[in-house]
Amino acid sequence: MEYKFNEIEKKWQDKWKANKVYKVENNVDKPKYYVLDMFPYPSGAGLHVGHPLGYIASDIYSRYKRLKGYNVLHPMGFDSFGLPAEQYALETGQHPAETTKKNIATFKAQLDKIGFCYDWEREVQTSDPNYYRWTQWIFLQLFNSYFDSKENKAKPIENLVRAFELEGCANCQLPTANSFTAEEWNAYNKKEQEDILMQRRLAFSKYGEVNWCEVLGTVLANDEVVNGVSERGGHPVVKKKMRQWYLRITAYADRLLEGLETVEFSDSMKEMQRNWIGKSEGAEIDFVIKTIDNRQSTTEVQNSSSVVGGQLSITVYTTRPDTIFGVDFMVVAPELELVQQIKTTDQTNAVDEYIAYVKSRSDVDRMAEKKITGCFTGAYAVNPFNGKQIPIWISEYVLAGYGTGAIMGVPCGDERDFKFAQHFNIPITNIIGNHFNGQEANPTKEVPYSNSEFVNGMKYAEAAKVVIDKLEEKGIGKRKVNYRMRDAGFSRQRYWGEPFPIIWNDGVAVALEEIDLPLELPHVDKYGPGPEGEGPLANLKEWTSSPSLFHTVEKGETKTESKGSFSQVPKYIVSSPMQYELAKNMRKDYTEAEGALWEVLRNNNTGEKFRRQHPIDSYIADFICLQKSLIVEVDGGYHLDAEQKQYDETRSKRLNEIGFEVIRFTNDEVLKNPFAIKEKIKQHIKKIDEKAESLHIPSPLVERGQGVRETSTMPGYAGSSWYFLRYMDPHNATTFCDKKVSDYWNQVDLYVGGTEHAVGHLLYSRLWTKILFDLGHIGFDEPFKKLLNQGMIQGSSRFVYRVSFPDILSRMKGDLSANHSPIFISESIYKRILEIGVDNGIERIKYLKTIAPNNSIIQNASNTIVTSRLHVNVNIVDGFELNTDVFKKWRDEYANAEFILEDGKYICGSETEKMSKSKYNTVNPDELCVKYGADTFRMYEMFLGPVEASKPWDTKGIEGVHRFLRKLWRLFNDGIKGKIWVDEKPTEAELKILHRTIKKIEEDTEKFSFNTAVSAFMICVNDLADAKCYKKEILEKVLILLVPYAPHIAEELWHQLGNTTTILDAEYPTFDPSLLVESSKEYPVSINGKVRTNITLALTLEQVEVEEIILQNETIQKWLEGKTPKKIIYVKNKMINIVV
């Protein structure tokens, strides 16, 4: 019987699916285990062999835990909002929703072939309204919360409002520092109050700088900007202030730091997060500014400056207040308003010029560039302790956003300050004596200061304390903890993301209510930016200006008018999310009549806006005009039957009850003349208006808000910050995740993903978890208990060398000057040509050598030399040898290609680089699954090396793993006899093989050392084959061990052994240590560290006995050459070393 892996894998995948073996139940009796993969962005390129690495690792661990008796949650989904789909839409006009859907289908099909144990019923997609409804909901929780710094947790913003109403801001330090009393607060108007609250909300809006490209009319991400110009088109990019949304992650800086102590992340991962948060302790110090001329400072004072005793001063942040006597200059961020106040008349031109220069530079530039720039402002500050005058400079290396945006320069102790002083010839004060050599700064903290008055002789720790105490005493400074981390930008001027559930009304952000969610992303036809760099949604005038903030109320109930303009109404007509879902589907699947009527109603210019298939209560109206409470139904022929008539009647009755008028038309009527129907509808509306006017009937709909919608969308990390919670309770229509369910599944026990998310995603999801915890929605405040970082699988690129160079070619191949076909030269010959050229001193070839690694064209008077190193598809290269026939067919332009071969072969160049479509180095897992089977593929990916390590992909080795599986198969069947396994009692030696394997596999799986586990399986099968062991008792156990790694073949052979239940739930074998106990060991015996012989000794022997035995050994005596050993080291069960 042959190992027909394709048939076997298909068979079991189908059976498993039919029997729903991967369905996971909540709240069962078993202990739980939650294994999570970082869900993929469904890119158009499909899955390549790099993706499944982590997925296979987590799948193995999940299946292992399941065999060990756990209830394992191991879900999968898609991070389906994002820029690539939008970019693709811009280029091709295809709607992101379409391409995303297609890509997800491809991904799923690919994943399924590999045989993962996902419960697809729990799939989530971040771009699905049923999902992002809750992303928006969580945003509203953040918007409606503030951080209470006393209790160190998030609380509802109403608490703060109540406190303001009762006691003003007595007990809160507002960032603005303007305090107010309760009376003042109550006297503020809505806008003033909201502005103050905005400064406290966890999700808040403020002006921030973005990369703005005027030519493209759009905002660009950092990585879309290269050298100050846009990556696409090379247009200039400047900074522009725009209103943006932010998350107040800085409030959680300390808790995010502390939380790291409670999770199992790698040290480097924790270190990266700590660096990102960047907590530093230091001091803020005020320096009085002494202006040189008598300019009056009238401009208002802002963050880095203040007025002390009537004098203008500047506040710096420093981590080294102890070096205050070494301050030789001061640098202020050029952006600061303060600069305008202090610049002297002399320096005005220079300063303005410099500021213009800085504005032209992107953040990326400022980082990449190493040259030192700056400009003197003309002003001086005064050192508060010794009265020394310190020149104030501006320079781009000081950032406005960090600390106070101003620093004190201590050149003898800080490398950057030193270079700055050196560059601008600022005299340097030495405060560390001969520890400063004048050539470079010495940032030591371990040297006593000199030249420093009252801190002379003290070192860092003591001096810092003394200085800060003095500063506080004088009231010109204070101890200050600073964080490098800034609040996280949360809005993007893009289309394909979650719309903000926010309406702007006279500059006040009004949040939508839960009932308004999901705020669905409207369909657009064009994906270009809106006016003034706003997102594409800003182009949808109808959508932005007609928010659906209506609440229906029960008839007879009075509308409550509250003092604010956004009153709430106690009772709503609620449509369930299911109804929304249903309506959405019906919208896609419309009748011809509905389509026709919509065509005339959608372009309605009378001011009444209609919606299609809108859910109201438990019904779905065909068309509705919310403002007029008018419902239009278009009925098909089946409305003539009695049952349907009855239903229509009760439905109309109910809708009437809650204040809607219903008018009906038949399909035929509509199709005959939709415009006539439109006219009739207009008449109706007119009647409604008249009636309402004469009777003063209040509309059943309360208008809660007016204004314009926020047109930004949320960033990619919004949906991924909480998806692990939705998997637990994916279909819940009333809450994002039932607390009972999240209490059961609790934290993710094992999270598998790449290091590229070390700070971004991991920090954000940790933040969201903490906030949801504070607000009582979940019971834990760290999302991921243990993190396993998977390495990147790099592509192994292959290159061909195309050269057109008549002189050389004719020398090598006769006269080729007339031949214009592309000529490809095998690697080593190509390289030799370069060397020969240099040896001969031919100038053109010197060029060739210097530019050869890259593609280039050189032209001079006599010749055109074209050299190209081109990526060639790795799939048409066998190892390094190019299949020249296939290559000629690869592209039309190569049809007539000529090759210069070495030993009859074309050898390609190679390089290891990132796997990507454009480098033609991607390998598709599907093809490997077809050729070798999923089990082989899974085991091979694991066999490549440790999961954590990055390594290049090489398809060649897969044969070895495939051979192993076939060898395993042959322990059960062989080609001639068929079944060969037997039900006999195993020998001790056979049991030993088994239990050695059980021990190794279990240990390796537990520590995620899957590559060594695979090799242990190989050793086991080799040993069993050598021992001709075909015994069921042994083989059966081996199969169970193998289930996590190669589930299909394990299940197949398990059934061949006569089992009828699935192996996926079999009982994991128990390791019996007694079978592996040894009584003796072959010790390596070395003399002075060099192994000279091996001697087998009983394990019970003690030092003295061992010494006696080994000294009698012939080989040892020979090597001792009659000398007496100085010392004999005997480590039981390890080795023996004789020192002479």
Add this chain to the structure above:
RNA sequence: GCCCAUGUGGCGGAAUUGGUAGACGCAGCAGACUCAAAAUCUGCCAUUCGCAAGGGUGUGAAGGUUCGAUUCCUUUCGUGGGCACCA
């Protein structure tokens, strides 16, 4: 510039965490079976000296600690990844 990771045969990697470096696999070489091929099986396979027995050298480089270092420490070089010049 700063931070993190990493360096072992022709290749991917292993090494009980300080104890026989190179498990397992790929590639290669030699052989068996076969008319032949595929499949399968058996040897050899870091390097160097040697017919062999056996010896020398070897974990990027240089030092150090130790009876003993791929493993720990110092310095240095190379490669890969990240970044917000963070005072």
